[in-house]
Amino acid sequence: MNIDEIKELLGLTDEDMKKPLPKPTKWSQPYWDAAKKHKLVFKKCTKCGHIDHPPYLYCTECHVDDHEWIESSGKGVLNAYAVNHFGVPFPFWPDLPYVTAMVDVEEGPRMITNIVECDPEELKNGMELEVVFQERTSEFTLPQFRPVKK
Amino acid sequence: MSKGEFAVIGTGEVPCGNYPDRTEFEIAYSVSRMAIQDAGIDKSQIGAVLGAAHIMGGEYNTEVVFGRLPEAIGLRNCQVTGQTVSGGASSHSIRRTAEGILRAGEAEYVLIVHSQRFSQFSMNEQAQYFAVAGSDLEFEVPYGMTYNALAAMVTQGYMTQTGTTVEQVASVVVACNRWARLQENAMFRDKELTLERVLGGRMVAYPLTAYMCNVLADGGSAYVMTTAENARKVCDKPVYILGEGSDYSHRSIIKSKARNLSDMGKYLAPVAQKAYDEAGLGPSDMDIYEVYGSYPGVNLIVMDALGICEPGRSGALVEAGETSPGGKYPCSTNGESLGMGHTGTGCGFAIFVEGVRQLQGKAGRAQVPNARFLIENCGGGAFMDCHFTIMGNEIP
Numbered sequence: 388m389n390i391d392e393i394k395e396l397l398g399l400t401d402e403d404m405k406k407p408l409p410k411p412t413k414w415s416q417p418y419w420d421a422a423k424k425h426k427l428v429f430k431k432c433t434k435c436g437h438i439d440h441p442p443y444l445y446c447t448e449c450h451v452d453d454h455e456w457i458e459s460s461g462k463g464v465l466n467a468y469a470v471n472h473f474g475v476p477f478p479f480w481p482d483l484p485y486v487t488a489m490v491d492v493e494e495g496p497r498m499i500t501n502i503v504e505c506d507p508e509e510l511k512n513g514m515e516l517e518v519v520f521q522e523r524t525s526e527f528t529l530p531q532f533r534p535v536k537k
Numbered sequence: 538m539s540k541g542e543f544a545v546i547g548t549g550e551v552p553c554g555n556y557p558d559r560t561e562f563e564i565a566y567s568v569s570r571m572a573i574q575d576a577g578i579d580k581s582q583i584g585a586v587l588g589a590a591h592i593m594g595g596e597y598n599t600e601v602v603f604g605r606l607p608e609a610i611g612l613r614n615c616q617v618t619g620q621t622v623s624g625g626a627s628s629h630s631i632r633r634t635a636e637g638i639l640r641a642g643e644a645e646y647v648l649i650v651h652s653q654r655f656s657q658f659s660m661n662e663q664a665q666y667f668a669v670a671g672s673d674l675e676f677e678v679p680y681g682m683t684y685n686a687l688a689a690m691v692t693q694g695y696m697t698q699t700g701t702t703v704e705q706v707a708s709v710v711v712a713c714n715r716w717a718r719l720q721e722n723a724m725f726r727d728k729e730l731t732l733e734r735v736l737g738g739r740m741v742a743y744p745l746t747a748y749m750c751n752v753l754a755d756g757g758s759a760y761v762m763t764t765a766e767n768a769r770k771v772c773d774k775p776v777y778i779l780g781e782g783s784d785y786s787h788r789s790i791i792k793s794k795a796r797n798l799s800d801m802g803k804y805l806a807p808v809a810q811k812a813y814d815e816a817g818l819g820p821s822d823m824d825i826y827e828v829y830g831s832y833p834g835v836n837l838i839v840m841d842a843l844g845i846c847e848p849g850r851s852g853a854l855v856e857a858g859e860t861s862p863g864g865k866y867p868c869s870t871n872g873e874s875l876g877m878g879h880t881g882t883g884c885g886f887a888i889f890v891e892g893v894r895q896l897q898g899k900a901g902r903a904q905v906p907n908a909r910f911l912i913e914n915c916g917g918g919a920f921m922d923c924h925f926t927i928m929g930n931e932i933p
């Protein structure tokens with residue numbers, strides 16, 4: 388079904404069909420600023436070297452504020468996934484079926500993301516992935532992943 | 538807590554399902570009266586009332602916080618009231634609160650109440666609120682994450698890493714359904730689910746079909762808790778809290794203490810062991826295993842921790858019928874949220890109350906003969922924590 392058919396069938400407004408956007412915090416804003424520039428970054432403590440993803444106010448390992456934002460290589464490995472077919476919030480209906488997944492990124496953090504540009508049937512845990520960027524709005528770009536083409 | 542310091546002496550429960558005309562207040566008042574009657578005490582003896590949160594129910598929650606329950610139930614000698622909430626783990630955190638109140642000598646008897654009426658909300662409201670509550674609003678929900686997607690990912694990873702089959706996962710639903718059909722308050726008491734039907738259900742989030750996902754339901758339960766000393770005076774068959782083990786892992790599944798999904802059972806095993814040790818009992822002493830995972834794959838992960846099989850092999854146990862009525866390891870005897878219906882914070886309460894009924898010999902057609910000891914668990918959030926409790930109708 389396309390978006391107009393869904394809206395008519397369920398009596399939904401344009402507002403109902405807007406996908407949820409991140410509401411950045413003071414300490415996560417640099418993550419989304421970087422994503423907008425098509426960079427995947429992580430918050431790294433400059434004292435103990437711990438990477439926090441999601442980022443928090445201070446290092447969750449040593450409670451220090453000092454940090455840097457490191458750019459990821461964008462390489463990842465598929466840990467586990469789900470193929471969504473039904474029962475998702477309305478704004479995601481036009482995307483069905485779509486894949487949500489846990490991806491282990493090279494620098495260490497695990498992320499929840501989408502796997503795109505692939506047939507869900509061909510997904511295999513452990514497969515190599517690379518980051519791609521989906522511009523959701525003029526303000527927000529989401530890092531997603533796709534299989535590395537051999 | 539020392540072994541057998543506290544006991545449950547009475548329970549109450551209303552049927553679970555779609556009952557839009559039965560308000561959450563009616564449920565709360567009804568189950569409270571039942572629990573007090575079942576406990577065999579006078580309502581004037583209740584010194585504290587604790588309510589669990591109603592998911593999405595602001596008015597009820599405000600009323601509980603503002604002290605409606607003692608007034609409406611007529612508890613003239615109530616000294617303490619309040620709300621204790623930790624999602625699906627609320628049945629544990631509220632009981633721990635009750636234990637603290639009892640230990641402080643603040644009250645002799647504590648009434649604990651859960652109530653939920655999902656049917657007052659539209660499907661869209663439920664999807665907007667509850668479906669995404671398990672996911673991080675900033676880093677997960679924008680990707681279309683839902684509770685079902687979360688459980689599906691956990692199940693997919695667990696299956697791949699342990700060799701558990703989808704038939705084995707589906708068998709959990711079948712086993713729960715067999716128990717639910719013996720329970721007069723279960724949502725699915727009249728609906729038989731076969732393996733074929735579970736596997737053939739509409740695909741919701743691969744590998745989970747609709748029957749492997751929860752159906753939100755209206756329901757509620759209550760119980761009365763007191764010291765073991767009081768319990769022996771007023772009750773023929775008190776159910777003692779013998780051992781407890783808890784651990785918190787994460788908010789988001791990406792930060793799980795068990796980095797590999799196949800190791801989640803191994804991670805939880807020492808937590809269950811702490812409860813066994815405190816009780817001075819072991820897995821083979823248990824007559825019942827009241828497992829609450831809320832999704833069949835998560836039930837298997839919890840079973841992996843109980844010491845009844847090698848971690849990763851619980852699927853075979855369930856598939857062989859060992860957790861069904863008449864099996865060697867009766868599990869989730871109220872049908873769990875999959876067979877009973879999912880009442881938000883209430884699933885843990887329902888399975889706890891069922892455990893009490895079993896040990897009091899009041900479980901009707903689902904009664905496990907001569908049950909003396911059981912292990913029970915609950916957990917909340919995006920599988921954020923797990924709490925094991927050993928209960929018994931005697932102190933070993």
Ligand SMILES: [Zn+2]
Pocket residue numbers: 432433434435436437446447448449450451
């Ligand atoms: Zn640090």
